[in-house]
Amino acid sequence: MVTRRDAVGAHYGLMDWLVQRLTAVVMAVYTLLVLGIALWNGGIDYPLWRLLFANGAFKLATFVFMVALLYHAWIGMRDIFMDYIKPVGVRLTLEAACVIVLVGYLGWTIQILWGQA
């Protein structure tokens, strides 16, 4: 029974625990996919690299990987802050900074994937 709830707590649910594992599996599958492409072609040179990122399905897979990575990073960093940063104000500031940075990374990802011709 939870008797005290922190504004910057884990919301005491199973959700984040589960998401951390699901995003891990998504990233592992993508990593093996890229590794497989590299091994299949005996390495990746510039033309193949461009070709890969011109492919809509690969772009989408990369986007899903990045969303999984950023969500995974959020839960991981929040766990670290919860373990080591005790003052609520400092923790909240760090968590907010972390979220802003991660959303920025998401924008950067979209720019890279769909911003360039």
Added chain:
Amino acid sequence: MRLLERPVVKRRPVYLDLPRIRLPLPGIVSILHRVSGALLFLAGIPLLLAGVGCSLASPDSCAQLKAAFAHPLAKLVLVGFVWAYLHHFCAGIRYLLLDLLKGIELAPARRSSVVVLAVSLALTLIVGVRLW
């Protein structure tokens, strides 16, 4: 005084003396999982995005990026991040298996932590050799 009534005095450390703490192998894997994760968040993701963005921008920028990574120091940093990714990857798979109740006894858990450390270092070595 009967045994049950004796006051329990547990000798607990009143402070954490970090150099005196001897972590067991699974504990070392665990803290390295955390350290590698933080490292990947703080520097790994921006470097990955910068690298991929730069490599895709033009053949020239891709060649420039390659030239920058010809420097031994840059290669060393890159190998560091490769290790962080591989350790986080291998330790993560171990945790997924532990969640599925595979190898949760003490002996297999110790063995799998050795495997995580060894495999991630071996793979890092392979990548490092290929880079040089």
